[in-house]
Every structure is written in C-alpha cells, then in structure tokens.
Amino acid sequence: MNKTYGVIGGDRRQAELARLLRLDGSTVYTYGLGRWKATEEVPLDQAVSADIIILPLPLCKGDGVLNCEEGAVPTIELFRRLRPRQRILAGQVRPAQQREAEACGLRLEDYFLREELTVANAAATAEGAIQTAMEQLDRTLLGMNCLVLGFGRIGKLLCQRLHGLGAQVTATARKPEDLAWIRAYGYQALETGSLNGQLSAFEAVFNTVPSPVLDSALTAQLPEDCLCIDLASVRGIEPAARAVWARSLPGRLSPRTAAAAIQDAVHSILLEE
Secondary structure, three states, rough: OOOOEEEEOOOOHHHHHHHHHHHHOOEEEEOHEEEEEEEEOOOOOHHOOEEEEEOOOOOOEEOOEEEEOOOEEEEEHHHHHOOHHHHHOOOOHHHHHHHHHHOOOOOOOEEHHHHHHHHHHHHHHHHHHHHHHHHHHHOOOOOOOEEEEEEOOOHHHHHHHHHHOOOEEEEEEOHHHHHHHHHOOOOOEOOOOOOOOOOOOOEEEOOOOOOEEEOOHOOOOOOOOOEEEEOOOOOEOOOOOEEEOOHHHHHHHHHHHHHHHHHHHHHHHHHHO
C-alpha cells in the first residue's frame, strides 16, 4: 500500500517537495505552506494523520515555534498530535525539540544530517551567494578582491565559484590544516582570529561562519563601499554600510533544486529501514 505524506510547514522548498512527491504517485497532505501552496491545504488534524510526516528545514523559526506560514504553531503542541508509529522527519532539529519529541514517545529524525543533503545545500547556497552579489554590485566579479570567512562546505564551494569567475579570492580558517588546503587550492589564506589590519583592500566579504567574526571595530576597517553578504544563520558580521543578511538562499532562490535534494535524502532514510 502506498504511504501517505504530511508536509507540514516550511517555505517554497516544502511546496516543491510536496509537488515532487505527488509526481511520484504519492498521496500528500499539506498544511502551513501559506502563499507557497500549490493545491488546497487540509486541516492540521488531517495532515498529521499521514504515515510519514515531513517537517521543514529549519524545523523552527523561533524558540519552540514551528517554521510555518500558518501562524504560531508550538512544536510541542504539534508533537502531541503525532503517533509513535509514524516516521517523522525534520531539518536542523534543535536539542530542545528532540527532547520534546522524545517526551511524546516519538522518534524525530533529522534529514539535514545526511551528508548528501548538506553538500547539495552548500552548493545551492554558494550559487545563491554569487547571484546575490551580482544583484548588489555595479561591476563584475572579475578581478574583484573577495574575502570568504570560513572554509567549511559552503566556504570551499563559494571560493571555487568566485575563483572560476576571475575574482581574487582570500579565505579564512582557524585550523592549520584548513589554511594549508586554502593555499593548496591557490587562494590567499588568513587566520580567522587575526584579521585586524588585514581588511582594507577587500571589495566584497562573504561570511559562512555562524558566530561573530567581524565586529564593529573590524568592519570599520573595510572600504566604505565594500559589499558584505552574511550567509550564516547567526550573524557573523556586524551590520555595515552595504550589508545583506542572505539566510536560507536555497529556499528562496533555488527551491526546486533544494526540494529534490530533500526528497532524495528522505527516500534514502526510508529505504534504510
């Protein structure tokens, strides 16, 4: 018998995910997609009756509040409506929500822990960062002196794309091995904690680190017209003259690609058990 899916909350990614699941022939109930809904939504009580519940990425948009277009839905209230035998999947699950689910006798699985999904998300984020920069700049990236803060998944892919467009790329990291890899790729390397006095030449700065990196004293050292694009879920750059906090780029700029990656991750999880 075909399993039913309940896609509850989220943004355009979840709306596209529901569409893809329907194209596969599955019965899909949606709730809380707001302006992104493609078909008529069902009441929450019907959505939570599905065999497989897919919650958003990220799960929460506030402390204990579901990332949902349908008003404030406390996660604990949602969990109380679900059943232990259901498969319940969500993205970027916080420890508090994991504890809430366990207290309700539920098994809450985080699909964003899948490496194939985080890599796909990083690629979409890097591409979205380039698009955002091009929309904000009045010149090309060719020859531009760019700084990428952090050399994780997103940082690596963003450096590669900026370099491919002819930008002069400098990347920062804290670990000696990451600094060695930055140099091995042909970029300039800076230690993340030693940026004082090193920032005056950069024309664009991209942050991938979800913690404070450039405080007001450091941003004051940037050129006045330097474009700062913060990609992290927590601001890493103090607001500057030309600053964009570009969170959740895959959901906003490439929802079909992001949804396909989530669908692949969900299918892999379901096939493993």
